[in-house]
Amino acid sequence: MNATMKVLLSFLITLTLTTAAMSANAPPSHLELTRTAIDTHIIPHIDALKSAADALPPAVEAVCKTGSEEARRTLDEKFAAAVTAYAGIDFLRFGPMLENGRREQISFWPDPRGFVARQLRMILLNKDAKLGEPGALAKQSAAVQGLPALEFLMRDSEVPLGPTEPAQFRCVMAQAIAHNIVRVVGEVSDGWEKPGGWKDKMLSPGPDNDTYRNENESAVEIVKAFLIGISLTADLQLKPQVDTKIRLSPPYNKSGLQKQVYAASIASLRQLYDAMHLEAYLKPDMAWMKGWSQGTWRTIESIDGAGGRASHAQRKDTPTSREVFDRMNGLRNIVANRLATAAGLTVGFNELDGD
Amino acid sequence: MSLTVIDRRSLLLGTLAFVGAAYQSKALASAADRDIAYVATARKGMKNYCVLLLRVDGSIVREVPLTARGHDIAYHRPSGRVAVFARRPGVFGVAFDIDKATPPHVFTPGKDRHYYGHGGFSQDGRLLYTSEADVESEIGLIGIYDVARGYKKIGEHQSYGIGPHEIMLLADGKTIAVGNGGLDTVPDAGRENLNVDTMEPSLAFVDAESGKLVAKHAMTGDLKSLSIRHVTQDKTGLIWFGGQWEGSPSETPQIVGSAGLDRELKLVDAPGGGKGLRGYIGAMAVSNDGRFIAASAPKAGHVLYVDSETGAVVGKSDLKDVCGLSSEGEHNFAASSGFGVIRYETAQARVVSEHTLQNIAFDNHLRRIA
Numbered sequence: 001m002n003a004t005m006k007v008l009l010s011f012l013i014t015l016t017l018t019t020a021a022m023s024a025n026a027p028p029s030h031l032e033l034t035r036t037a038i039d040t041h042i043i044p045h046i047d048a049l050k051s052a053a054d055a056l057p058p059a060v061e062a063v064c065k066t067g068s069e070e071a072r073r074t075l076d077e078k079f080a081a082a083v084t085a086y087a088g089i090d091f092l093r094f095g096p097m098l099e100n101g102r103r104e105q106i107s108f109w110p111d112p113r114g115f116v117a118r119q120l121r122m123i124l125l126n127k128d129a130k131l132g133e134p135g136a137l138a139k140q141s142a143a144v145q146g147l148p149a150l151e152f153l154m155r156d157s158e159v160p161l162g163p164t165e166p167a168q169f170r171c172v173m174a175q176a177i178a179h180n181i182v183r184v185v186g187e188v189s190d191g192w193e194k195p196g197g198w199k200d201k202m203l204s205p206g207p208d209n210d211t212y213r214n215e216n217e218s219a220v221e222i223v224k225a226f227l228i229g230i231s232l233t234a235d236l237q238l239k240p241q242v243d244t245k246i247r248l249s250p251p252y253n254k255s256g257l258q259k260q261v262y263a264a265s266i267a268s269l270r271q272l273y274d275a276m277h278l279e280a281y282l283k284p285d286m287a288w289m290k291g292w293s294q295g296t297w298r299t300i301e302s303i304d305g306a307g308g309r310a311s312h313a314q315r316k317d318t319p320t321s322r323e324v325f326d327r328m329n330g331l332r333n334i335v336a337n338r339l340a341t342a343a344g345l346t347v348g349f350n351e352l353d354g355d
Numbered sequence: 356m357s358l359t360v361i362d363r364r365s366l367l368l369g370t371l372a373f374v375g376a377a378y379q380s381k382a383l384a385s386a387a388d389r390d391i392a393y394v395a396t397a398r399k400g401m402k403n404y405c406v407l408l409l410r411v412d413g414s415i416v417r418e419v420p421l422t423a424r425g426h427d428i429a430y431h432r433p434s435g436r437v438a439v440f441a442r443r444p445g446v447f448g449v450a451f452d453i454d455k456a457t458p459p460h461v462f463t464p465g466k467d468r469h470y471y472g473h474g475g476f477s478q479d480g481r482l483l484y485t486s487e488a489d490v491e492s493e494i495g496l497i498g499i500y501d502v503a504r505g506y507k508k509i510g511e512h513q514s515y516g517i518g519p520h521e522i523m524l525l526a527d528g529k530t531i532a533v534g535n536g537g538l539d540t541v542p543d544a545g546r547e548n549l550n551v552d553t554m555e556p557s558l559a560f561v562d563a564e565s566g567k568l569v570a571k572h573a574m575t576g577d578l579k580s581l582s583i584r585h586v587t588q589d590k591t592g593l594i595w596f597g598g599q600w601e602g603s604p605s606e607t608p609q610i611v612g613s614a615g616l617d618r619e620l621k622l623v624d625a626p627g628g629g630k631g632l633r634g635y636i637g638a639m640a641v642s643n644d645g646r647f648i649a650a651s652a653p654k655a656g657h658v659l660y661v662d663s664e665t666g667a668v669v670g671k672s673d674l675k676d677v678c679g680l681s682s683e684g685e686h687n688f689a690a691s692s693g694f695g696v697i698r699y700e701t702a703q704a705r706v707v708s709e710h711t712l713q714n715i716a717f718d719n720h721l722r723r724i725a
Contacts, residue, residue: 099603101552110544113493142552210630211604235545248543333401348676349398349693349716350653353546354599354635355426355443355472355520355584 027280027343030219031203037222038199041275042092045268046189049085053185056082056150056178060161064171067162079154080260082181083107083147083252087261088268091229094221095198096191104142105184108149109251110236115143120152123173132172137180146184147252150177155254216345223340223347226272227332233265234328241307241321250306262305270297278339286342289334296327391416391453392725394437395679395691396425396718406439408453408724413697413710419459423447426472427521428722431480436502438476438483442718443520444469444542448485450506453724462506464498467491469542472719473521476502477563478528484563486519486533487511493539493550495519497531497561512566515559517550520584521639525560525592530569530616532594533559534583537574538601551601556582558596560616572620577608585638589663590645593618597636597650600629607634611650611659613666623661625668632657637719640680640688647702649688653678653719658690660702670704679721691717 028036059078062071086107089097097103108116119141123131130136137145153174159166161174192198202221205212212218237258240246250258279290302313302324309318319327336347392411399405399418406419406428419439426442430453438450446469451459464470467490474485483500495514500506514522516535523532537556538548548554556579560569574581580602587595598610609622610629625632633654640649647669648661653676660670672690679691683699687707690698695712 099605101603104551110547111549112541112544113539113549115549236547239545240543246543329402337401346675346694348653348656350637350678350719351633351656351676351693354637354654355719 028277030215030343030345033276033278033343034202034215034218034222036277037272037275038202041268041272042089043192043199045085045088045092046185046192049082049089050185050189052078052082052085053182056181057175060150060171060174060178063161064167064174065163067160067164075154076255079147079150079255080257083255083257084260084264086147087251087264090265091232091269092225093228094225095201096188099191100187101142102184102188105138105145106181106188107147108143108145110248111143111148112248115141116148116152119143120149120173124169127169129169129172132176134179137176138183145177145180147181150174150181151252151254153177219343220340220345220347222272222276223278223335223345224352226269226276227336227347227352229265229269229272230328230332230335233262233269234325234332237262237265237305238321238325238328242325258306259304259308262303263310266300266305270301273297273335278335278343281339281343283342286338289338293331293334293339296331299327300324300331389454390725392723393681393689393697393721394428394430394439394453394724395721396421396428396439398424398716398718400714404718406449407715409697411725413712415712419449419451421449425718427474427720429474429476429483430722430724431476432724434480436476436480437722437724438474438506440470440472440474440485443471443546444488444540445472446470446542448474448506450483450502460506462500462508465508468496468498469540471518471520471536474498475522475524475531477524484522484524484531486514486522488518488540490541493517495533495535497522497533497566512561512563513568515561515568515571516555516557518554518556518582520582521586523586523588523594524563525588525594527592529563531561531563532586532588533561534586534596535559536582536584536599538582548601551580554580554582554601556580556598558583558586558594558614558620570616572614577606581608581610585636585650587639587641587648589613589641589648591663592616593663595639595641595648595650595661595663597639598629599636600634604630604634610634610636611648611661613663621666623659623666623668625659626671631655632659637678638680638721640682642686642688642702643682644685647686647688649680649690649702651678651680651690653693658688658700658704660688660704662702670702672700672704672706674698678719679717681721681723683723689721689723691721693717697721 055078059075063075202218205214205218240248251261298314299319302315304310390410391408393409395407397407404421404424408417424442425439429438435453441447448462464487468487471486485498487496487498495516497512499510501509514533518536518538520534520536535557537554539550556574558572581598585597593613593615595613600607607629612622614620632652635654636650637653638651650659656675658672662669676693677690681689683689693716695715698709699707
């Protein structure tokens, strides 16, 4: 069972139990909404990323020791698992992920200026062996610390990773990067789950809480994360397909993971949407939004994120990227201005992002 | 620099920006136009963006539709000229006369440039300055536009930093203060900040005519992640700034401060610190008498008031999603929110009056006209 399946199973079991605990159609309290989102979505996704990250160092080591095709296939699989697991939490841009720039350290993307390649080439040129020492990479630019940097080394066909002399320093770097990813993801996981960590902080709002003054503010944080996730997926993954003038490489394109990233992003957002249970707050005269939202999710899930049809598509026709892009923006508006408002969770126009 | 090649998308956006904004002669300008007290960018309904011209009571005199989200407004009082700028990293600006005496102008920053949402007129009103980026090189720029030639771009100065945000022509009429946010953005990557771990924010002073750097305060050490974004000037000529903290939230420093051409940077000791303001100041304003400074913190839902004579915080008000700020009367302020509220309050945070517009979300900035 891969990491995504584990998250899905965990989500379904916990959501079923949580939902059963609530009356069938009763809207959750704001605290229940937050707790459900954390227990059924955030923590399982972070755990999945942690497990996927932990598998990277031995996989890199095997390639560097043997150079065998089997070891390369395994590394490819483990890398894809880590990337898709990360796609499931990329939009949780608050709390532990925001501390010390951890998000950029794990996944420095988008990278329209090519920082990853540029800075890694400099490092490969200088061959400073000290960068292989524990903790040394953490002092370097975020661009060379995470998954895109590892991908760069894995996909360089001129000097492939392996037990060869030209690849020796590259293997030192690949190992350092893999261990660094484990470290940063571990910090994120610890930040959420330790006693007194971010989970406890969100579930214990009040006047003494330095971030969440009441249950409303904790729940709004969850809604904001969802809205950011929809915007990021629409603007960074779909918009370049809609507007051909935009020059932005798809995520993890060198590894051919564009479709997997889209599927993981959407699956995670859908799970969070369901976990928030916002539709339960709608009054009868606004019930049409439920149908609209379900139709929108079917549309969003019917494409593969790379201009084609998803294998599990439920719509008979294949929507265009433009339609999906517009639907995503519509969903964002409905959630921000209707569903969240119905739930008493008002997300401010100006507070959503800085400028 | 290419000033003749205009990106097709920019032109389209700009052209559409004024659909529905009827031009009329000066003679036809109605009495209602003379009631205009404020100009604000806003969202109407769920997805329609516009410029609103408002009376003091918050009622709308005129509405100018935009095809994308606007940001700040520049106003030249003697001529009645208004310019509105696209939000970062937008590529259109629109300018018009408050009395509708001339047709609206649409302008763009040119190829490989984008706006950061702010600008200001020269004292004589002949030039418009805007904060811009050279997309390829990341270099921050001050774009210069000739008003008489239909806002034709005629030159550029360096901003002496990456990501210039608010720029302000100082009272001396010859120095531009620039809040160099330090953040690199590329339109193709949306609003993603690309260099958070290497950012170098600063407050720079640039000679408006020569473009030479006059002075610069770089954010270093514990402040290296404090993106300087909004500025205003008090009666003594001191610049007050509000920042956006891009570092670890647990290490958020104070985010409002002051500096001068020859005076070192000093931070305001706000109760609760920058963390209590959620690390983000969305707008700055000075009272008409030049004494009190207002700083809005939309994420925290506060306006912080500082007495520039003492540097002390004298008031802090609560208003959810507050951002737009402007002076009102001699000592008071107007504040607008994303929930359609316009509120008048004193620097001691006493509410004078409040109006709410239905179906309107005020954007980041509010500009006093009358």
